[in-house]
Amino acid sequence: MEVDVDVVELLVVSSSLPVVDVVELELLDDELDELELDELELEDELDELDELDALDDDLGGVGGDLETADFGRAHEHYGEIDSTNDRALAWAQEGAPHGALVTADRQRAGRGRRGRTWESPDAGDLYFSVIVRPSFYAGGSPASSWGAYSLAVGVGLREGLSRQLDDLELKWPNDLLWRGRKLGGILCEGRWHGGGLQVIVVGVGINVGRRRFDGPELASKATSVVLARDELAGGEEKKKVGRRPILAALLSALERVTADFAAGGFPALRGRYEPHCRLLGREVVTEGSSRVPALRGVAVGLDEDGALLIAPARGGARQRVEAADVWLATER
Numbered sequence: 087m088e089v090d091v092d093v094v095e096l097l098v099v100s101s102s103l104p105v106v107d108v109v110e111l112e113l114l115d116d117e118l119d120e121l122e123l124d125e126l127e128l129e130d131e132l133d134e135l136d137e138l139d140a141l142d143d144d145l146g147g148v149g150g151d152l153e154t155a156d157f158g159r160a161h162e163h164y165g166e167i168d169s170t171n172d173r174a175l176a177w178a179q180e181g182a183p184h185g186a187l188v189t190a191d192r193q194r195a196g197r198g199r200r201g202r203t204w205e206s207p208d209a210g211d212l213y214f215s216v217i218v219r220p221s222f223y224a225g226g227s228p229a230s231s232w233g234a235y236s237l238a239v240g241v242g243l244r245e246g247l248s249r250q251l252d253d254l255e256l257k258w259p260n261d262l263l264w265r266g267r268k269l270g271g272i273l274c275e276g277r278w279h280g281g282g283l284q285v286i287v288v289g290v291g292i293n294v295g296r297r298r299f300d301g302p303e304l305a306s307k308a309t310s311v312v313l314a315r316d317e318l319a320g321g322e323e324k325k326k327v328g329r330r331p332i333l334a335a336l337l338s339a340l341e342r343v344t345a346d347f348a349a350g351g352f353p354a355l356r357g358r359y360e361p362h363c364r365l366l367g368r369e370v371v372t373e374g375s376s377r378v379p380a381l382r383g384v385a386v387g388l389d390e391d392g393a394l395l396i397a398p399a400r401g402g403a404r405q406r407v408e409a410a411d412v413w414l415a416t417e418r
Contacts, residue, residue: 142326142328142329142330142331143210143295143326143328143329143330144330145163145189145191145212145214145329145330145333146161146163146189147330148161148187148189148330148333148334148337149161151330151331151333151334152334152337152338153334153338154185154337154338154341155185155341156183156184156185156222156341157185157187157216157337157338157340157341157344158185158187158216158333158334158337159183159185159186159187160182160183160185160186160187161186161187161188161189162177162186162187162188162189163188163189163190164188164189164190164191165190165191165192165208166190166191166192166193166194166208167188167190167192167193167194168193168194168195169193169194169195169196169197169289170188170189170190170193170196170213170214170215170289171197171215171273171275171287171289172195173188173215174186174188174215174216174217174287174289175275175277175285175287177217178217178277178284178285178287179277182217183217183219184217184218184219184222185216185217185218185341186216186217187214187215187216187217187337188214188215188216189212189213189214189333190206190213190214191208191213192206192207192208192213193206193213194206196213196291197273206291207296209295209296209297210294210295210296210312210327210329211291211292211293211294211295211296211310211329212270212290212291212292212294212329212332212333212336213290213291214289214290214333215287215288215289215290216287216288216290216337216340217285217286217287217288218235218285218286218287218288218344219284219285219286220232220283220285220286220348221284222348223345223348223349226348226349227347227348227349227350227351229278229282229283231351231352231391232276232283232286233391233392234347234351234352234391234392235274235286235288235344235347236259236260236272236274237256237258237259237352237355237359237388237392238343238344238346238347238352238355239272239274239288239290239340239343240256240259240260240261240262240272240359241256241343241355241358241359242336242339242340242342242343242344243262243270243272243290243292243336243339243340244256244262244362245339245342245343245358246332246335246336246337246338246339246340247262247269247292247311247332247335247336249335250311250315250327250332251264251269251311251314251315251318253265254269254362255362255363255364256359256362256363256364257363257364257365258363258365258385258388258394258412259392259394259409260272260273260274262292263364264309264314265309265314266364267306267307267308267309268293268307268308268309269292269293269308269309269310269311269314270290270291270292270293271290271291272288272289272290273289273290274286274287274288274289275287275289288340290336292311292332292336293308293309293310293311293313294310294311294312294327294329294332295310295311295312295326295327295329296310296312296313297310297312297313311327311332312327315327343355343358351390351391352388352390352391352392353390356388356390359388360387360388363385363388364414365385365394365412365414366385366386366387366388367384367385367386368384368385368414368415369382369383369384369399369414369415369416370382370383370384370385370396370412370413370414370415371412371413371414371415371418372396372407372410372411372412373410373411373412375410378410381396381398381405381407382398382399382400382415383396383397383398383399383400383405384396384397384399385412386404389406391408393406393407393408394406394407394408394412395407
């Protein structure tokens with residue numbers, strides 16, 4: 087049988103080409119499969135991170151993070167409410183235990199000191215109230231000394247947030263600041279019966295996740311945990327800040343300072359307040375009224391009951407300021 091050599095060579099060549107192509111394609115397919123697996127694994131990891139972020143922001147589940155004995159153990163959470171303080175006061179009347187906690191994602195009628203409105207949008211911030219019963223602390227401070235308790239709360243907030251941020255300051259009597267800008271506020275409301283202090287509701291608002299504030303004046307005076315961390319990082323951080331672990335840390339710190347305050351009053355905490363008080367050692371101006379004239383001088387310390395002590399610019403004895411708005415002279 088005669089064989090055409092040219093045809094044989096062509097067949098050999100043509101039969102060998104597909105073998106090379108198949109091997110290369112199989113390698114490419116394997117690489118594509120590995121890439122697809124990597125992409126799927128990355129998507130799964132991102133989904134898990136999103137789920138963890140959602141859990142970290144779920145205030146209703148804070149009980150699993152608590153290290154407290156009483157604070158936060160009884161808990162009501164609301165997506166929206168008029169005021170956590172109002173609900174806490176009502177719950178206290180209904181017999182809520184010491185340390186009971188009310189949280190909300192948004193308040194329709196949040197308020198601060200002296201009836202001021204506390205803007206409370208659903209923006210990833212913390213709005214909560216804790217029910218404190220002074221009688222829980224046997225042999226503790228007399229009811230009259232609890233007037234300075236909001237200062238103890240300030241100490242607790244600063245210490246509880248210290249893992250998130252440095253440079254936290256306290257502005258007498260009820261503000262938490264970061265580098266001079268307002269980060270949070272405190273409103274303590276008491277209920278008396280038969281001459282005795284029955285309950286104190288500690289209302290707290292902390293700007294955590296908010297990235298914008300309405301109006302240029304508010305934007306220049308306020309900040310949030312995420313904005314402060316962005317500033318420290320030199321740009322927007324991608325890592326989310328969860329409210330739940332922050333709330334758990336704050337409740338632990340508040341429970342500690344409340345026990346310290348009940349045992350020793352404000353003098354037991356003065357050394358933890360004064361070094362971080364923004365006003366001390368600086369010239370300040372107080373708000374005047376029809377009964378008490380405005381005062382200008384240097385804030386020199388805090389009295390044993392928490393009153394602000396001011397050395398008047400005009401000279402004379404130190405003046406006690408028990409309840410007034412106070413500003414740095416440079417801010418007025």
